[in-house]
Amino acid sequence: MTIWWIGNAVLLLVIAPVVVILLRGVLSAARAVTSTVEALQPVAEAGSKDLDAVELLNTTQEQVSQTVAVVANYGGSLDTILEDA
């Protein structure tokens, strides 16, 4: 009977508080992750929106190709017109 009471005391004074402390730690960590992920959401959306202009790179590429072609034509003409050093 004495051992039973000792067991009850250990259960109430040691095991139950330890369980509560551990569970509270897990809950606080989960809440911290939640707030972090929720803060990440608008950042990712803003990053995605910033990349909308990437499509214009195709136009830039075409313009660069055309410009280089024009420059090459002028270079060919200059090569004909100007004397070499």
Add this chain to the structure above:
Amino acid sequence: MEPAAVVTLIAVVLVILALVVYLVAVILELRKITAALDAVIASVGGIVTKSKPVNGVVEAINKDLSAGTDLLEGLLDKKAGEDDAAGLVESVFPGAGASVLERQGRSGEVKNIDEVYTRGAVQLARLGRESPLGAGAISGAALRDPTYASAAARSLYRNPSGPITEEPGGPRHRPRSPTIGVDAPEAADDGQASDDSTASGR
């Protein structure tokens, strides 16, 4: 029932209650995290999709620009000479002359053209616009003869001697602004050129 058994039951029930309360709270938080991550992943997927073609496009742009740079530097080397080409580039883009020397496979100091003439003047002189500065070289002989420097340009015209035909019915000169570029004619076209020259009065 003995009192010790009652206390044991109460203790066990308390522990189980604590487990239930906290684990349910953790489950709810994990669900919130899952929902937020779903939204974030959608945005991240958009970022990945939008940035996927960037490498290829930028590499193509760099390739085109490098080809243009090589072409212009080659032309500059040919027309101004390797020594002055780096100096000319340096005068327009400070610090870039050393890169030109590296691409030429050479080293040393870049010829300092900018201290002698202004950028625009030295370019015109070096490129043979018949500027008097062409005769006043920075060091050594002039790159171009100021008197006969226009020979190559004038050779584009049918009659380089002037606007007046040398003999009646002879070949008539082309207009003074020839077409340049890939569509430039190799030889003078009598019909259209004559009309233009007549209209211009030269």
